[in-house]
Amino acid sequence: MRDKQLHKKDFPTFVLYLLSFFLLWEWLGPIQQLTKTGHVGIFIGFIIMALLLSFLQVNPFFSLSLKVGFILWAIHRIYYEEWLFQLSWVKSFLLDAGKSLVLVWNGDFPGIFNSFRTVLFFLLLWTMIYLIKYWITKKRQILFFVFMTLVFITVLDTFTPYKANLAIIRTVIIGFFMMGILTFKRLTYQERIPIRSLPLKRWVIPLAMMLVVSTSIGILVPKADPIWPDPVPFIKSLNPESGTESTSVKRAGYGEDDSRLGGPFLGDDTVVFRAEVDERHYWKVETKDFYTGKGWVVSEENDEFIDFNGDDVPPFTFNEQVPTEELSSTVYNVFKYSHIQYPHGLKKIDTEQNYWYRMDISTQKISSMLEFESETPDIYTVQFEMPTFQVEQLQNSSPTEEDYGYESLKGFFTQLPEGVPETVYALAEEITAEQETTFDKVQAVEQYFHQNGFVYDQVNVELPEENEDYVAQFLFETKRGYCDNFSTSMAVLLRTLDIPARWVKGYTSGDFVETLDSGKRVYEVTNNHAHSWVEVFFPEIGWVPFEPTRGFSDNIIFEREDTPETMVETEEAREVTAQVEESGQMIEPEEVEANSSGKRKEWFQQIKKVVIVHWKTMLGLIVIVILGSFLINQYRGKWLPFYYILRFKYSRKDDQFALAYLALLAQLDRYGLKRQSGQTLRQYAKEVDRHFIGKEMRVLTDRYEQLIYRGTMSEGTWEETKVVWETMMRKIVA
Structure with a gap:
């Protein structure tokens, strides 16, 4: 009863909840700036709703229903395009949640699906709101939460690009104001004085004046120089590799210098361009062919360029015999680079003005020119041919006697420095030992990274030592990294097998925004979508893209002639495939021939993996049931x-x-x-x-x-x- 007296629906309590909202907002601000977290307005709406339900003391069952309903609506709003009351998206979400729980149980936290991450974030906000209610109504103290907020924003201000000067001032003012009101309520509660019998303004006005005066003095008065030295440089110096320019934390986005890869980087959601597409696809910017042991450079500096207009793009990807589908995409540039980003199979570039283009033969980078000056168009449309590669043709690919340029090309794209360890060569031979054709070997290397303990991570990524090979470190020591680690390692492994491969930079398809009335889909591409992958050259076919990075799909179609139906993948099917590859849990056994003991053995191994996965899941469910039973009994x-x-x-x-x-x-x-x-x-x-x-x-x-x-x-x-x-x-x- 006494606690309930303190939690009346009066004006001071409303002010406390309002100030609690502003404190929670201080937690969301840096998260939005430093991470990929989007749709912050939805999370703010959830906080407002939850605080309001708590203040009004709504029936717990009704409050729970509203919060769960809001979370489901938010998941649908952010990730799914179907109608809200259709069961298809609910089924897809539950499948993703189930796979994410398995990944959590297996310790593969980077592989968790984004929809499940969002649910966890909602639960975190829900927990913080409950704790705020507890501190206000039960403990009648808020100092701990204010202190943790200050610690959170000051640490970010020290070690990240986030600037927390104003946030610290706001938090101090809000925190002291809340502590003043709670002190007022605590005194009236202890002395059993009805709040209505006291003029609240006699307490609030002096409190507000004290805060304004003390804050103003703190901001305006001169500050003495610090007595103690700044500890941050010392903390950073504990890293033996700190101090060199190349080890500083980088930001996501396109950059030209790839001579030293590795190390962590910060996300950056700055929009580079928006695109209206028929089907999602990767956007290429350039390729590089010379691996140094630390990164990639161009093999030779030359002035060989091809100039062309938008209607006469030179062929440089794959041969005419490859089946294709004609598609188009329109780019709306937001951040103007000097280059054109384009899809694989580019055939034409349309703009309103008379641009002409220059391609660097060494890098495949295309620059746009207007009246002899480098200038990028605000809007341009690329027409391209989406290839469907025939598996049988790739398996039978071999240079002809008339193909005199293949050996020269092969010399460029199988280059490796002397410092590549023999263990890398041995691993490539081990991965492809049972494969006969070049295509099968390439696929075996590509799939190797989707299993075998490799983890996608942008933060906990190490730089190789001065005498250490970048690829060897990733393959045998860390097995943790981002696209540069995966793509470079695949290219190097293929080159040890004398298979020509090159490193490609560009962007993924981006984040889906909406579907237009015309049927085209709108995607937003930010610096966070900068990406790298691999292209492999097949004689008589051309350059074929491959995607080794775990959790990514490049939308390239491979078709087999011996299948009963045409295996043309839709975009949704490809996205599901990418999710399956990322989770590493769902396995579809291939058809097993009765007279093929090798495939039968492989099938049984796959079944064994599924059994192991379900055994762990069952054990996890048992632990959850036991823990849940304990908590139910405890409370x-x-x-x-x-x-x-x-x-x-x-x-x-x-x-x-x-x-x-x-x-x-x-x-x-x-x-x-x-x-x-x-x-x-x-x-x-x-x-x-x-x-x-x-x-x-x-x-x-x-x-x-x-x-x-x-x-x-x-x-x-x-x-x-x-x-x-x-x-x-x-x-x-x-």
Whole structure:
């Protein structure tokens, strides 16, 4: 009762919840700036709704339903295009959640699906809002939360690009104002003074003036130089590789210098361009062919360029015999680079003005020119041919006698420095030992990175030592990195097998925004979508893209002639495939021929993996059930009263009163108000009413004694008493 008195729906309590919202906003600000977290408005809406429900003390079941419904609506709004009440997106979300739980159990946290990450973020916000309510209504102290907020933003200000000067000032003002109001409420509560009898302005106005004056003095007065040296350089110096320019934390995005790869980088959601596309695809910018052991450079500096207009793009990707589908995409540049980003199979570039273009033969980079000056168009449309590569043609690919340029090309794109360890060569041979054709070897190397413990990570990524090879470190030591690690390692492994491969830079398809009435889809591409992958050259076919980075799909189609139906993948199917590859859990066994013991063995190995995965899942569920049972039993005093309220709420028979009264006695005992030995029910009832400041227990006890001594009750007594009994139950919970 006393706690409930403090949590009245009065103006001071409303101000406390309002200030709590602004404190939570200070947590969301840097998260939005430093991470890929989008749709911040939805999370702010959830915080407002949850705080409002808590302030109004809405029925717990109704409050829970509203919050869960909001979270489901948000997941649909962010990740799915179907109608809200269709079950297809719910099924897809539940599948992703199930796979994510398996990944969490296996320790593969980077592989968790984004929809499940969003649910976890909502649960985190929900927990913080509950803690704020607890600190305001139970502890009547908010200093700890204010202190943690200050620690959070100051640490980010010190070690990240986030600037927290104003955030620190806002947090101090909000924190002290909340502590002042809580002190006011605590004093009135301890002295049992009704808040309405006190003029609140006599407390708030001096408090506000004190905060304004002290904050102004703190900002305006001169500051002495620090006595102690800045500890941050010392902390950073503990990293033996710090101090060199190349080891500083980089930001995501396109850059020209790839001579030293590795190390962590910060996300950057700055929009580079938006695109309207028929089908999603990667955007190429340039390629590089010379691996140094630390990164990539161009093999030779030359002035060989090809100049062309938008209608006459030179062929430089794959041969005409490859089946294709003609598509187009329109680019709306936001950040203007000097180059054109384009899809694989580019055929034409359309612009409103008369641009002409120059391609660097060494890098395949295309620059745009207008009136002999380098200038990038605001809007341009690329027409291209989306290839469908025939697996049989790739497997049978070999240079002809007339193909005199293949050996020269092969010399460029199989180059490796002398420092590449022999273990890299040995690993490539081991991966492809059972493969016969070049294509099968390439696919084996590509799939190697989708398993075998490799983890996609942008933060905990190490730089190789001066005498250490970049690829060898990733393959044998860390197995943790981002696209540059995966793509470079695949290209080097293929080159050890004398297979020509080159390193490609550009962007992924980006984030889906909307579907236009024309049927085209709009994607937004930011610096976070900068990416690298691999292209492999096949004689008589051309350059074929491959995607080794775990969790990514390049939308390239491979078709087999011996399949009963054409294996043309839709965009949705390709996205599902990417998710399956990322999780590493769902396995579809290939058809096993009766006379093929090798494939039968592979099939049984795949089944074994599935069994192992489900065994771990079952063990995880058992642990969750045991932990849940423990928590349910541990906090039964919180939920049992509600259970009894629901149980007796709709019962009208007078004989239910005795059972309800005994249940109330059990809950009071569990609450801590134990009935002493020899204490009568009336004495016990007076003690309970003194604790809760009421008289409900005496009313209930009087009627219970009448039932005990007379053996009967007047008809309708339970209906009259039920409200008093329920009030007593709710006091126990409060």
